[in-house]
Amino acid sequence: SQQGEEDPQALSIQEGENATMNCSYKTSINNLQWYRQNSGRGLVHLILIRSNEREKHSGRLRVTLDTSKKSSSLLITASRAADTASYFCATDARGNNRLAFGKGNQVVVIP
Amino acid sequence: EAQVTQNPRYLITVTGKKLTVTCSQNMNHEYMSWYRQDPGLGLRQIYYSMNVEVTDKGDVPEGYKVSRKEKRNFPLILESPSPNQTSLYFCASRHNRQGALSGYTFGSGTRLTVV
Numbered sequence: 001s002q003q004g005e006e007d008p009q010a011l012s013i014q015e016g017e018n019a020t021m022n023c024s025y026k027t028s029i030n031n032l033q034w035y036r037q038n039s040g041r042g043l044v045h046l047i048l049i050r051s052n053e054r055e056k057h058s059g060r061l062r063v064t065l066d067t068s069k070k071s072s073s074l075l076i077t078a079s080r081a082a083d084t085a086s087y088f089c090a091t092d093a094r095g096n097n098r099l100a101f102g103k104g105n106q107v108v109v110i111p
Numbered sequence: 112e113a114q115v116t117q118n119p120r121y122l123i124t125v126t127g128k129k130l131t132v133t134c135s136q137n138m139n140h141e142y143m144s145w146y147r148q149d150p151g152l153g154l155r156q157i158y159y160s161m162n163v164e165v166t167d168k169g170d171v172p173e174g175y176k177v178s179r180k181e182k183r184n185f186p187l188i189l190e191s192p193s194p195n196q197t198s199l200y201f202c203a204s205r206h207n208r209q210g211a212l213s214g215y216t217f218g219s220g221t222r223l224t225v226v
Contacts, residue, residue, distance in 0.1 A: 035217075042219045043217040045215060045217075048213070099215060
């Protein structure tokens with residue numbers, strides 16, 4: 001099955017800065033989702049972008065999707081210490097009732 | 112509160128001793144799924160269920176069984192656990208809406224150690 005692949009794998013930034021993560025995938029998708037996971041805990045759904053959408057916002061989050069390049073980016077603006085977590089992209093492929101996850105990006109926001 | 116509940120949170124067991132990890136959701140979701148998370152490998156899907164009495168294999172189903180007799184419950188069964196099944200397990204659910212346009216709700220996880 002396909003998997004999203006995030007880049008970079010680990011990111012360390014100062015509080016107030018923006019954090020950007022990228023994700024690439026390999027096949028056609030219905031939608032792409034981003035999740036956050038705090039250390040060893042359950043994943044929390046952040047945002048979903050459909051295959052016919054190019055950009056979506058939710059609070060301090062901005063997601064873009066480029067289906068021609070099979071890539072997505074997640075931008076967290078004005079980061080806070082509480083944003084420290086691992087972030088995963090996940091793809092919902094067409095004709096496949098499954099969600100495939102990338103390996104995740106670890107983001108550390110330094111107060 | 113809408114949630115997915117997994118039990119137990121932590122489990123240490125011995126090789127070969129059958130165990131069941133329970134998962135229950137209170138959101139009337141049709142779709143439920145099990146994942147395992149391992150360092151460097153991310154989350155991999157074990158089994159999923161589109162609805163009651165319908166289950167399908169994910170990417171890593173070997174050594175696991177599931178059942179979906181009721182909509183709210185989706186237990187994960189390890190008939191004969193082995194050390195390579197030591198992992199962090201997550202149950203997740205969502206509605207079978209058009210195009211699956213809603214995100215998944217995850218449980219808090221079950222950390223399993225097989226010695």
